[in-house]
Amino acid sequence: MIAPSVTPAVEAMDQITLSVRDYRDGDLDGAWYAIAATDDARVNVAVVAEAERRRIFCVRADIAVEGTAVTPASFSYAGLSVGVLAGGEHRRSAAIRSAIREALQQGVITAQSSDVLSGGVALVGGGPGDPELITVRGRRLLAQADVVVADRLPPPQLLAELPPHVEVIDAAKIPYGRAMAQDAINAVLIERARSGNFVVRLKGGDPFVFARGYEEVLACAHAGIPVTVVPGVTSAIAVPAMAGVPVTHRAMTHEFVVVSGHLAPGHPESLVNWDALAALTGTIVLLMAVERIELFVDVLLKGGRTADTPVLVVQHGTTAAQQTLRATLADTPEKVRAAGIRPPAIIVIGAVVGLSGVRGLNNS
Incomplete structure (x- = not known):
């Protein structure tokens, strides 16, 4: 040089x-x-x-x-090496390069790969709500699906982008409303895959975080159906982050725990040790807990959590409809009911909620 x-x-x-x-x-x-x-x-x-x-x-x-030579605008993706030449127009070749890369990532251009299984199933985590927070791999596989079996929580925009020939099956589990039994969902996955289709099971968040994803893996494996799992961005961490709250912070908390609130404390099928949970000093993230918030707050207060523990409630996190509510542990139920908070919502309990907001973070 x-x-x-x-x-x-x-x-x-x-x-x-x-x-x-x-x-x-x-x-x-x-x-x-x-x-x-x-x-x-x-x-x-x-x-x-x-x-x-x-x-x-x-x-x-x-x-x-x-010059006497031209360097292509190039990139590598999923085992492919792509170079673009545009007659020496560097900006044009770079723009076309970027467009091709984005098209590959979104599945607009298909490059058949080993994780697209004819007669197989992919469990794809759709992320916390914002369609841009699905993983690149998840979006690519979704774009190559023959059949999509979707829950209520994945971003609807992802389904709107699918080609018209894709069969979309609603497997929504709306609380206290219509539901498709898990056995029926398993049967649909197996039947469509056995017909030679590439089936994407699209779930909100991560397929292995309170999403019955492994139950579906076991059902497919028992039926001899190959399965690939694409992790997703879990709402338990992403939603607080987008609301400006970290679940951990140095010198403040060295632990956080994510708890499903689909069963009340004291329910015979509950596996949660609420006394131990109340004794923790770290962050507690409650999912599916809005409907029983009074019960969860009561058991935490009785277990030793202080009444003034900061609480953050986020409804429709990471989406344009996101709403946030701050409270103390003691007055959370009253404020949640007064604000009309409904699922889906994330509840974060702990000192990290008390961190002062940073101006400009996530356009705040």
């Missing part, structure tokens, strides 16, 4: 031979490829001229068509 001056970062590189001086004729002796990337057009012209005399490939950064 030849340059009249260099940055400390370049100077620290040990993979290059560096000459800190101006270019002079003869510097390309022994080279087979050169890049003229100075801010002086006259120097770039001289470098290209020497390259032409010596039959050397030379890229000219400022005027690509004046």
Whole structure:
């Protein structure tokens, strides 16, 4: 590398031979490829001229068509290497490169891969609500599905993007409303996959966090149906984060626990040790707990949690309809009812909720 001056970062590189001086004729002796990337057009012209005399490939950064070679805008994706040339128009090739990469990620352009299983099932976590928070892999597999079996919680925009030939099956489990029994869901996954379809089971959040995902894995495995699992961004962490609250913070809490509130304290099928939970000093994240919030608050207060423990309630987290409510543990039930908070909602209990908001965080 030849340059009249260099940055400390370049100077620290040990993979290059560096000459800190101006270019002079003869510097390309022994080279087979050169890049003229100075801010002086006259120097770039001289470098290209020497390259032409010596039959050397030379890229000219400022005027690509004046060089003897052009570097493609390139990227790698899922085992593919893609390069784009646009007649020396660097910005155009870069824009097209980015469009192709996005199309591959979204499944608009399909590159058949080993995780797209004809006659198989993919359990895909749809994330906490914002359609942009699904993983790249999850979105790609969703775009290549023949059948999508979807819950209520995944972002509806993801379903709206599907091609018209895709069969979408509503497996919504709306609390206290219509529901599709788990056995029926398992049967649909198996039947559609056995018909040779690639089936995506789309769930909100992460498929293995209170989503019965592993029950579906076991059912498919028992039926001989291959399954791949695509983790998702769980609402238990993402929703508080988007509301400006971390579930852990150095010197404040070294633990957090995520608890399902679908069963009340004292229910014979509940596996939660509420006394132990109340004794923790860390963060508690309650999912599916709004309908029984009075019971959960009561058991935590009786177990030793202080009445003034800060609480954050977030409804429709990470979406345009997001609403937040701050309270103390003691007055949370009253405030939740007064605000008309309904599922889906996340309840965060702990000192981290008391952290002062940072202006501008998540457009706050």
